[in-house]
Amino acid sequence: MAFQNNELSSNASVSPGNFILHPSWNYNGLVPSVVFFLSFLLGVPGNIAVIIFRPNFQHLSSVSQKLMLNLVVSDLLCLLTLPLWIYAFLYMWTFGPVACKLLTFFVYFSKYGSGLTVTVLSVQRYLLVVHQKNWTYQMGVRLLLVSIILSIPPLVFRQVITNENTTLCESQYSSEAQWITVLLVEGLVGFTIFFLVVFSYTRLQKKVKQAAFFNNPQTTRLVTSIIMSLLVFWVPYHFFNVLSAAAIFLNNEDLFKFCLTALYTVKALHAVNSCLNPLLYAFTSHNLCCKKSLSTKI
Structure with a gap:
């Protein structure tokens, strides 16, 4: 799953930019599995609670309310896939190629949807508070389309691969250039959002x-x-994606192996963000609203 014969194979099958690398009960498998489990346990009820009770939504404009709901639904979709990824981390992929592609698509779709919604929400608040400009555009459809477009590459490249008596759901690229491009695009989107x-x-x-x-x-x-x-x-996940691309380009096996090891943990941390979003954006967002001196809600 890394370099073959001390060189990068043009048919390399590794997924430094996705959720799962290989199943294992060792440190690299247990740590993300535990983090995923805790994120699922805490994040799913938290996001569902926001959908049902909509805390502090009365302080927000209709645009902000739609963005908030879009954020919650995106995070919830990502969290609901975690039990299957936990199983795949600890054992192997047994759900077939169709589930492999569809679950990967949902993960990336929800991840990009969440990140883009956070970006639009922050820019919208900035424009209103700093420049007194109210964002009235219909962003839901645009965010949906952009998220779908960004999720297409993982959907195309993800395959079910059998290697050394182990079945994995991983990305498989036809060339190093293709592999590097996917990693860099994902890193660029991630850092732009940040x-x-x-x-x-x-x-x-x-x-x-x-x-x-x-x-x-x-x-x-x-x-x-x-x-x-x-x-x-958020940042460590995309940082190691870009570093992985650099390792592939430089044909640096040691750096590449270091990136793979680090990604076991940072992928799990990336999922925690979906667990924290309800607390950060829904339950406390009213603190950014000035009810006394600004008649326009954010």
Whole structure:
């Protein structure tokens, strides 16, 4: 699953950019499985609770409410697939090629949908608070289409592979260039989302500090939590994707093996983000709303 004969095979079958690498009861298999289990246990009820009770939605505009629901549904779809990935981590893939492709598509569709929704939500708040511009465009269909387009490559490349008496659901590329391109595109999208969110909330926070009518301590904690959660649970995943692409390009076996080992953990951390989103965006988002001096809801 790594380099073959100390060189990259043009038919290499490894998935440094996806959820599962190989099943194992060792450290590399148990750690992500435990994290996935806890994320499923806590995240599914949390996201369902937001859908049912819609906490603090009365403080939000209709656009923000739709974005919030889109975020919750995206995270919920990702979390609901975790039990199958846990089984595949610890044992092997036994669900067939169709399930392999469809589950991979749902994972990426929900991941991109969640990330893009967080981006639009942060930019929309930035535009309203800093520039007093209300975002009135219909973003739901656009987000859906972009998420589907970005999820097509994993759907195409994911295959069920039998290797050394082990059946795996992995991506298989026809060339190193193809492999590197997929990794870099995913990394580019990930870092773009991160920088847009950081920029939007940083500028929003600067505006907040200039307005005495905002609750500065609560808003500061919320903005800091949002940025730090992305830094801890989002950035490492995409960083090691880009580093994996560099290892493939440089034909560096040691660096590539290091990236594979690291990705066992960072993929699990990436799933935790779907568990935290309801707490960060739904249950505390009213702290970014100024009801006294801004008549327009965010």
